[in-house]
Amino acid sequence: MSQIPALIPTLLxxxxxxxLLAGLKSQRAGYFLALMGAGASFLVSVLGLVEVVSSGQxxxxxxxxxxxxxxIEFVLDHLAAYMTTxxxxxxxxxxxxxxxxxxxxxxxxxxxxxxxxxxxxAGLAGMTxxxxxxxxxxxxxxxxxxxxxxxxxxxxxxxxxTLRYLLIGAAGGGFYLLGVGFLYFSAGTLNMADLSGLLPExxxxxxxxxxxxxxxxxxxxxxxxxxxxxxxxxxxHNAPTVAAGLIAPIMTKVSAYxxxxxxxxxxxxxxxxxxLPITATIGWLSAAGILYGSILAIAQHDYRRMLAYSSVGQIxxxxxxxGLANPIGLIGGLLHIVxxxxxxxxxxxxxxxxxxxxxxxxxxxxxxxxxxxxxxxYAFVIGILGMVGIPPTAGFFSKFYLLLGAVExxxxxxxxxxxxxxxxxxxxxxxxxxxxxxxxxxxPAETSREEGGEKDETTPDQPQGDPPASMFIPIAILAAGxxxxxxxxxxxxxxxLERVVAPLGG
Amino acid sequence: MTIEFFAGRYPYILIAVLxxxxxYGMTMxxxxxxxxxxxxxxQTSIYLFFIQGANKSGATIPVYLEELGTEPTQYMNxxxxxxxxxxxxxxxxxxxxxxxLLLLTYKRYxxxxxxxxxxxxxxxx
Numbered sequence: 001m002s003q004i005p006a007l008i009p010t011l012l013x014x015x016x017x018x019x020l021l022a023g024l025k026s027q028r029a030g031y032f033l034a035l036m037g038a039g040a041s042f043l044v045s046v047l048g049l050v051e052v053v054s055s056g057q058x059x060x061x062x063x064x065x066x067x068x069x070x071x072i073e074f075v076l077d078h079l080a081a082y083m084t085t086x087x088x089x090x091x092x093x094x095x096x097x098x099x100x101x102x103x104x105x106x107x108x109x110x111x112x113x114x115x116x117x118x119x120x121x122a123g124l125a126g127m128t129x130x131x132x133x134x135x136x137x138x139x140x141x142x143x144x145x146x147x148x149x150x151x152x153x154x155x156x157x158x159x160x161x162t163l164r165y166l167l168i169g170a171a172g173g174g175f176y177l178l179g180v181g182f183l184y185f186s187a188g189t190l191n192m193a194d195l196s197g198l199l200p201e202x203x204x205x206x207x208x209x210x211x212x213x214x215x216x217x218x219x220x221x222x223x224x225x226x227x228x229x230x231x232x233x234x235x236x237h238n239a240p241t242v243a244a245g246l247i248a249p250i251m252t253k254v255s256a257y258x259x260x261x262x263x264x265x266x267x268x269x270x271x272x273x274x275x276l277p278i279t280a281t282i283g284w285l286s287a288a289g290i291l292y293g294s295i296l297a298i299a300q301h302d303y304r305r306m307l308a309y310s311s312v313g314q315i316x317x318x319x320x321x322x323g324l325a326n327p328i329g330l331i332g333g334l335l336h337i338v339x340x341x342x343x344x345x346x347x348x349x350x351x352x353x354x355x356x357x358x359x360x361x362x363x364x365x366x367x368x369x370x371x372x373x374x375x376x377x378y379a380f381v382i383g384i385l386g387m388v389g390i391p392p393t394a395g396f397f398s399k400f401y402l403l404l405g406a407v408e409x410x411x412x413x414x415x416x417x418x419x420x421x422x423x424x425x426x427x428x429x430x431x432x433x434x435x436x437x438x439x440x441x442x443x444p445a446e447t448s449r450e451e452g453g454e455k456d457e458t459t460p461d462q463p464q465g466d467p468p469a470s471m472f473i474p475i476a477i478l479a480a481g482x483x484x485x486x487x488x489x490x491x492x493x494x495x496x497l498e499r500v501v502a503p504l505g506g
Numbered sequence: 507m508t509i510e511f512f513a514g515r516y517p518y519i520l521i522a523v524l525x526x527x528x529x530y531g532m533t534m535x536x537x538x539x540x541x542x543x544x545x546x547x548x549q550t551s552i553y554l555f556f557i558q559g560a561n562k563s564g565a566t567i568p569v570y571l572e573e574l575g576t577e578p579t580q581y582m583n584x585x586x587x588x589x590x591x592x593x594x595x596x597x598x599x600x601x602x603x604x605x606x607l608l609l610l611t612y613k614r615y616x617x618x619x620x621x622x623x624x625x626x627x628x629x630x631x
Contacts, residue, residue: 134589141596148603152610157627159610166604167532170545173600177593178552184586185559 004048005061005074005129008084009139011041012122020115027111034114035095038121042088045125049081053495060131069191073131078499079264079334082492083128083257086338087250090345091121097474098242100467101352105240109153113242120146120246124254133180133215133266134190136258137173140222144169147251150243151235161234168221168231176218182211192266200268209276212267216259216278223255225282225319226289229312236308241352244304248311248348249341256318256337260330263322264503273325283323287417289316294424298431303351303361306428307344310387313421314340320402320414327501329405334497336398338485343386343395346478350380353467353475363432370437375466377436379479384429386482389422394486517558524551538611538618542604549597553590560586 015037023030052059058077062068076084095117102110123143130136148169151162184190186207187198202208221228236244263272263279272278293313300306317340321333353376354369355361370377386395399418406415466472485492512519528551531544560583566574568584608618615623 134592138592138596141600145599145603148607152607156614156630159607159614160623160627163538163604163607163611166600166607167541167545170600170604171529171532171548173596174548174552178555180589181552181556181559181586184589190585 002059002061004044004051004059005076005080006063007044008041008048008076008088008129009122009126011044012037012118012125015040016115016118016122019118020112023111023114030111031099031114034118035092037118038088038091038095041121041125042085042092045081045084045088048076049085052076052078052081056499068131069189069194072135073191073193074129075131075193076129078496079257079261080128082334082496082500083254083337084125086341087121087124087128087254090246090249090341091117093345093474093477094242094246094349097245097349097352097471100470101241101356104356105242105352106153113150113153113240116146116149117242117246119143120150120251124250127254128257131192132190133183133192133195134177137177137180140176140255140258141173143251143254144173144222147243147247150246151239154238154240154243156238157234158238161231161238165231165235168228172218172221174218175214175221179211179214179216179218182207182214186211192261195266196268199266199271203268203271203275212262212271212276212278215262216282219255219259219262220282220285223252223259223319224312224315226285226292226312226316229289229293232312233305233308236311237302237305239304241348241355244307245345245348245352248307249345252311252315253318253337253341256315256322256333260322260334263325264500269503269505279323279325281323282319283325283411283414286316286319286323287414289313290320290417290421291424294421294428298424298428300428301362301364303354303363303366303432304348306363306432307347307351310425310428311340311344313425314344314387317398317402317418320418321405324402324405324409324411324414325504326405326408327498327504328401328408330501330504331493331497332398332401332403332405334500335394335401335489335492338492339386339394339398339482342478342481342485343383346379346383346475346482347387349471349475349478350376350383353471356467356471357465363435366432366435367438368436373466375472376475379475380436381433382479382482384433386486387429388426392483392486394482394489397486397489517561518555521551521554521558524554536620538608538620538623542601542608545604546597546601549593549600553593553597556586556590556593 015034019030019034022033048059058075061074063072063074099110102113120143123139123146126139127136127143130139148162148166152159186202186205187195189195189198199208224232236248290313293309293316297306297309297313300309317336318333321330321336324330354373357373360366382393386393389395389399399422402418403415406418525548528544528548532541532548535541535544562582565580565582568581574580611623612618615626617623
């Protein structure tokens with residue numbers, strides 16, 4: 001059991017290597033190996049989650065047998081188990097979806113896309129599991145490099161948008177690394193548990209303050225916290241669906257997770273709230289980002305651009321949870337990590353399915369899809385109900401806890417921001433819904449299709465019907481997830497999240 | 507501001523200047539290749555920060571010697587050096603990927619100037 005923390009990223013790293021080697025001979029074998037790696041790491045994550053919840057204790061693994069704090073330690077605690085299960089779950093779902101989508105959108109690139117996907121998931125899982133601040137940087141860059149590779153296989157403008165993202169990412173990583181340097185030269189250790197023991201005595205040390213500020217700025221760049229979000233729309237616009245479906249749901253969230261980890265478990269209590277006003281700053285930037293993202297999302301004509309601006313707003317909900325810095329608000333933020341991952345993953349995958357069947361990515365062209373792809377559009381409706389926050393979907397509960405947290409903190413402006421942004425997201429998502437269920441009119445390609453219930457046995461460019469099973473099943477799983485997480489949110493909170501926010505007292 | 511202030515801190519001041527040059531290049535230059543050069547300078551300044559922070563005069567390599575015993579001031583701290591080595595590997599990988607993306611961009615748009623590329627992107631729709 002104690003090997004679980006090490007197994008999760010190792011299986012994926014191994015799968016990435018084998019998948020590349022096998023993929024050069026046979027693309028199918030490469031895909032199979034990568035899928036197996038993702039599936040195995042998901043199973044191990046679930047095992048770890050069950051183990052952590054049932055024993056109530058973190059599982060610790062010393063890498064290479066070097067005892068921490070000398071060596072690097074991997075820690076699977078409640079928060080890490082929560083995150084790795086989410087990451088590997090989204091990974092498996094996107095892997096199931098990938099072959100058909102890649103074959104259509106980026107023919108001939110799949111051999112290299114599968115190892116990159118496995119590497120990306122490995123990097124993100126490693127970031128959540130590691131108990132070492134420098135090791136976190138290494139995994140952060142592994143994930144980032146894999147993401148650059150995946151994003152660049154997209155459309156014509158892909159490499160250019162990715163290059164701009166790379167420059168931002170390199171600056172973010174650099175700031176974080178610099179912060180690690182300041183921290184190491186003041187405290188003399190890189191181990192998170194060790195740091196949390198040493199830092200209370202260094203509360204007033206200016207080098208430690210500089211370290212905290214630099215690390216948070218670096219992670220905020222990676223998290224696309226407003227106003228550091230500017231790279232996001234272009235990147236998602238040009239990305240293949242698989243890359244956007246993997247990066248939008250989990251990658252920005254893992255950076256938010258890293259900030260939460262620093263806030264709760266590394267720096268002493270009160271350091272981020274009183275010594276330095278980091279949480280308040282993040283909260284106000286998030287409030288601005290929520291409004292900005294929601295308003296710009298209304299103005300977009302391209303489906304993926306709309307989702308990108310919506311992501312700027314949605315990641316800010318997590319930031320708002322950090323900003324509230326009280327247990328109930330942070331629970332809302334943490335719950336929103338999972339909710340938004342499921343919902344945004346769902347919406348991006350649906351976008352890819354629509355593109356496969358009709359070639360459409362612009363919202364005004366989506367007319368009549370409710371007729372030709374009924375099941376996909378039912379899933380879409382579940383997704384937008386979640387985004388707007390209508391019970392019993394998952395999106396309702398995270399916003400509900402955030403509102404409770406805002407009441408508790410007396411933050412009425414943030415309270416209003418959450419309400420207003422829900423209305424704004426209703427505006428931009430119902431605009432799409434209205435288009436979809438509108439009568440397709442004189443378009444002959446669409447009206448000839450009435451039955452639309454079948455999900456298979458169609459050639460790739462035949463513009464009709466729901467997507468093939470390999471693409472529809474992931475969509476269905478995520479849609480079910482949006483509802484199930486909503487209905488069972490109290491289980492997640494009582495089993496996991498209450499333990500996570502315990503350092504805040506309450 | 508006495509001469510002693512600079513004498514004690516000049517490596518850090520130089521590192522900060524280098525970092526400023528790097529960030530300036532990354533953000534202000536229009537040419538994508540110059541942006542990548544700026545990124546490399548920025549990363550290098552971070553490596554130098556780690557090396558300078560770990561610097562000890564008169565210390566030897568961190569291998570146990572009979573005549574020096576276990577006195578920690580006599581040995582260099584190997585950890586920052588290892589961090590820098592790892593960071594250099596990461597930095598080289600990032601630069602490699604950046605140059606590959608640069609090449610693809612140049613092949614598609616025939617320019618390295620950000621403004622020109624954006625204009626050509628708009629023209630082609």
